[in-house]
Amino acid sequence: MSHPSPLAVSRRVVLAGSAASVGLSAVPIGGASQNVEAPPLTMPPTMPVSMEVNGKPVSLTLDTRTTLLDALRDHLKLTGTKKGCDHGQCGACTVLVDGVRINSCLTLAVMHEGDKVTTIEGLGTPSDLHPMQAAFIKHDGYQCGYCTPGQICSAVAVLEEIKAGVPSHVQADITHAAKATNMEMRERMSGNICRCGAYSNIAEAMAEVAGTAS
Numbered sequence: 080m081s082h083p084s085p086l087a088v089s090r091r092v093v094l095a096g097s098a099a100s101v102g103l104s105a106v107p108i109g110g111a112s113q114n115v116e117a118p119p120l121t122m123p124p125t126m127p128v129s130m131e132v133n134g135k136p137v138s139l140t141l142d143t144r145t146t147l148l149d150a151l152r153d154h155l156k157l158t159g160t161k162k163g164c165d166h167g168q169c170g171a172c173t174v175l176v177d178g179v180r181i182n183s184c185l186t187l188a189v190m191h192e193g194d195k196v197t198t199i200e201g202l203g204t205p206s207d208l209h210p211m212q213a214a215f216i217k218h219d220g221y222q223c224g225y226c227t228p229g230q231i232c233s234a235v236a237v238l239e240e241i242k243a244g245v246p247s248h249v250q251a252d253i254t255h256a257a258k259a260t261n262m263e264m265r266e267r268m269s270g271n272i273c274r275c276g277a278y279s280n281i282a283e284a285m286a287e288v289a290g291t292a293s
């Protein structure tokens with residue numbers, strides 16, 4: 080009688096062997112069997128938050144980990160605010176909160192109960208542009224436009240910061256209010272990155288709005 084070659088192992092035998100080895104590996108060391116129960120699935124905690132966005136009251140119930148950026152884009156469909164790095168490094172997500180510019184990717188939405196948030200959609204409309212929006216168009220302050228909503232929100236806030244006497248690192252004398260010079264504006268806009276390199280045109284747009292254009 081002929082015996083099968085050791086290599087002629089059927090698929091059924093291989094599968095049975097695999098199942099056995101999986102079963103063995105599931106037995107705890109020491110041989111004792113025990114029932115390990117998976118932890119129960121829990122929903123992430125949510126919280127209600129109410130704020131004013133572009134002049135309108137909004138109320139949301141959000142996963143507490145939701146950033147303001149994601150709340151604006153994904154929950155309120157205000158996609159003008161852009162997600163670049165999601166790590167506070169590019170400025171594409173800049174919005175105004177109570178008139179102050181912030182990176183909306185670095186703050187949780189539920190921290191903004193009662194705040195007034197302004198996005199690029201709230202600064203102006205196509206038929207009624209904010210002066211900074213109009214100046215960006217006039218001076219070609221953008222190419223692809225991805226960074227532009229953040230640049231414009233930041234630029235609006237920068238001019239307010241200069242007016243309010245907020246000092247900067249390039250200000251020679253912090254005992255006197257800074258002027259909206261090219262150097263001042265470039266320093267204060269340094270957190271807004273433009274991969275297209277529209278910086279000179281952005282500075283020209285800002286100078287026009289600041290009334291310092293030569």
Ligand code: FES
Nearest residue numbers: 163164165170184
């Ligand atoms: S997306 Fe917020 S800083 Fe880049």
Ligand code: FES
Nearest residue numbers: 222224273274275
């Ligand atoms: S216009 Fe393209 S990244 Fe600024």
